[in-house]
Amino acid sequence: MITNMITTIDDYGQSDPDRIAYNYLGQTHTYGELKCQSDALAAHLDQMKLPSGAPIIVFGGQTFEMIATFLGVVKSGHAYIPVDTHSAKDRVPIIAEVASPALVIAVEALPTEVPDVSVMQADELTEVFSQSVQYEMTHAVSGDETYYIIFTSGTTGKPKGVQISHSNLVSYVNWMLSDDFKLPDQPRTLSQAPYAFDLSVMDWGPTMAKGGTLVALPKAVTDNFKELFEDLPQMNLNVWVSTPSFIEICLLAPEFDAEHLPDLAVFLFCGEELTNGTAATLRAKFPQARIYNTYGPTETTVAVTGVEITADILRDYARLPIGYVKEDMTIDVVDEDLNRVPAGEKGELLISGPSMSKGYLNNPDKTAKAFIDWNGKRVYRSGDLGYQLENGLFMYDGRTDFQIKMHGYRIELEEVDHYLNRVPYVKQAVTVPHYNKNHMVDKMIAWVVPAENVHFDSELDMTKAIKSELTKGDMMPYMIPQQFVYKQSLPITPNGKVDVKSIIAEVNN
Amino acid sequence: MDTKETVLSILSDLTGSDLSNNMDENLFDDGLLDSMGSVQLLLQIQSEMGISVPVSEFVRSEWDTPNKIIAKVDSMK
Numbered sequence: 385m386i387t388n389m390i391t392t393i394d395d396y397g398q399s400d401p402d403r404i405a406y407n408y409l410g411q412t413h414t415y416g417e418l419k420c421q422s423d424a425l426a427a428h429l430d431q432m433k434l435p436s437g438a439p440i441i442v443f444g445g446q447t448f449e450m451i452a453t454f455l456g457v458v459k460s461g462h463a464y465i466p467v468d469t470h471s472a473k474d475r476v477p478i479i480a481e482v483a484s485p486a487l488v489i490a491v492e493a494l495p496t497e498v499p500d501v502s503v504m505q506a507d508e509l510t511e512v513f514s515q516s517v518q519y520e521m522t523h524a525v526s527g528d529e530t531y532y533i534i535f536t537s538g539t540t541g542k543p544k545g546v547q548i549s550h551s552n553l554v555s556y557v558n559w560m561l562s563d564d565f566k567l568p569d570q571p572r573t574l575s576q577a578p579y580a581f582d583l584s585v586m587d588w589g590p591t592m593a594k595g596g597t598l599v600a601l602p603k604a605v606t607d608n609f610k611e612l613f614e615d616l617p618q619m620n621l622n623v624w625v626s627t628p629s630f631i632e633i634c635l636l637a638p639e640f641d642a643e644h645l646p647d648l649a650v651f652l653f654c655g656e657e658l659t660n661g662t663a664a665t666l667r668a669k670f671p672q673a674r675i676y677n678t679y680g681p682t683e684t685t686v687a688v689t690g691v692e693i694t695a696d697i698l699r700d701y702a703r704l705p706i707g708y709v710k711e712d713m714t715i716d717v718v719d720e721d722l723n724r725v726p727a728g729e730k731g732e733l734l735i736s737g738p739s740m741s742k743g744y745l746n747n748p749d750k751t752a753k754a755f756i757d758w759n760g761k762r763v764y765r766s767g768d769l770g771y772q773l774e775n776g777l778f779m780y781d782g783r784t785d786f787q788i789k790m791h792g793y794r795i796e797l798e799e800v801d802h803y804l805n806r807v808p809y810v811k812q813a814v815t816v817p818h819y820n821k822n823h824m825v826d827k828m829i830a831w832v833v834p835a836e837n838v839h840f841d842s843e844l845d846m847t848k849a850i851k852s853e854l855t856k857g858d859m860m861p862y863m864i865p866q867q868f869v870y871k872q873s874l875p876i877t878p879n880g881k882v883d884v885k886s887i888i889a890e891v892n893n
Numbered sequence: 894m895d896t897k898e899t900v901l902s903i904l905s906d907l908t909g910s911d912l913s914n915n916m917d918e919n920l921f922d923d924g925l926l927d928s929m930g931s932v933q934l935l936l937q938i939q940s941e942m943g944i945s946v947p948v949s950e951f952v953r954s955e956w957d958t959p960n961k962i963i964a965k966v967d968s969m970k
Contacts, residue, residue: 606928607928607953608951608952608953609931609948609949609950609951609952610949610950610951610952611952612949613948613949614949629929632932633928633929633932633948636932636935636936636948637947637948637949638947639949791929826929826933829909842911842914843910843911844910844911844912844914844915847909847910851924855924861924864924866907866908866909866930867908867909868909868910869909
């Protein structure tokens with residue numbers, strides 16, 4: 385059990401400064417360095433007299449400097465907003481517009497200018513990190529103050545910033561440290577998920593609370609499978625955290641097994657549905673390891689249900705359960721009118737408890753719609769459909785709206801359409817999910833009616849032109865449809881709306 | 894079907910685009926393929942052509958255009 389995330393990490397820096405906190409492809413950093421650098425940054429931020437309470441955007445990749453920056457920011461009493469280097473070019477200015485940050489820290493060089501916000505460049509940060517200061521924490525983020533803000537997609541093209549408080553985070557991390565998950569005492573944990581994706585909290589949160597080591601796997605390595613499989617055995621991981629999509633890539637390599645990776649004892653999955661097939665393959669390759677499936681929206685801090693996928697579970701459930709609810713949380717299953725459904729019936733999941741966010745940053749409208757008072761408590765309307773079995777296990781069963789999960793990313797299809805319809809070559813467009821045999825979205829297909837007087841030599845040229853328009857702006861790369869189908873017109877329902885259901889049926893036929 | 898036709902048909906299925914006039918198009922730069930797409934490509938090559946491409950041998954720069962993919966597949970036949 386921890387009571388404070390920041391002092392817990394700092395204590396390792398004091399009591400055992402040579403302990404390894406971070407390993408970037410063999411290059412290591414200690415808890416002592418983490419304390420020194422985050423102290424130096426906190427002192428520097430204090431001197432800058434930034435507006436109190438304003439968050440700080442931190443831009444970078446899978447590096448130690450990112451972790452040290454996050455810690456320095458919260459020590460100085462600010463929340464951080466992580467933005468990954470592989471985001472859309474305009475991601476930082478778009479988020480800045482919503483968040484009104486006090487500062488942007490460019491751990492890596494920004495791809496574009498950010499109007500009206502001061503930026504601390506990488507060389508300045510390096511200079512700050514190299515200073516040796518005695519820092520006394522007096523106003524670090526604590527209690528209900530916001531620790532981090534993760535931006536997700538929003539239906540109007542304006543992203544929503546989910547505010548996670550220190551209390552939310554501690555509640556989540558303590559659950560991960562509990563007997564529900566049998567993490568090793570000295571975790572060496574895969575850090576593959578970008579820090580802008582809250583799945584990453586599942587790796588750094590419990591690992592740093594235990595004084596373990598984060599072992600980074602940057603995107604440049606995972607893109608080249610040859611390098612990936614050369615590096616993996618050298619990482620000596622004992623805890624694996626990823627989306628099911630990523631493990632599916634790894635499972636393709638025959639040498640990805642307990643014989644070659646003997647330390648791997650725990651696998652944690654979140655972010656999308658774990659299929660029985662994937663879990664069974666993994667169990668066969670790592671018979672001694674514990675595999676956990678978890679589920680949770682970003683709004684309730686990473687995950688709120690979890691279950692170990694044992695041989696019995698694999699045998700009894702063709703579609704795997706998402707788990708038992710975290711002890712201090714509640715999940716109520718309700719119908720469209722928010723009335724509780726009879727036990728075992730399907731409905732929307734309302735989630736409540738100490739790891740539920742206070743709401744979206746600077747967005748009272750969206751906050752009021754998603755966080756509601758219900759039966760005397762504040763609950764988060766997840767938009768996820770599911771049901772609870774008699775034994776307490778929850779099962780997931782899709783969405784109430786047009787939100788999809790693809791490769792772990794949460795995507796609002798209406799937002800994809802919003803971007804598509806802004807492209808000058810497009811008269812009208814609708815994006816629909818394509819499902820694979822495991823009922824998981826494997827690609828997005830856009831049906832496009834081209835604008836009049838637009839002419840390209842081929843459909844490929846047209847697709848390239850549309851994609852190039854989309855990548856120019858603030859659309860996240862993972863939101864861009866994989867396939868474009870060109871039509872003279874789109875099917876229309878009797879009510880005069882585009883008949884999305886018939887398109888979904890046709891592309892999945 | 895020969896290698897070229899099969900590879901183009903697999904790519905067309907994955908990307909939704911006919912690439913026969915764009916044999917030197919960089920599939921990753923254009924966002925036509927990503928990591929999951931490259932996995933699906935290898936799996937399709939295996940199931941349709943019976944050529945097993947070890948995923949641990951995959952170097953992106955050797956597979957980034959239709960022509961390179963065809964050459965790679967031919968070399969493994």
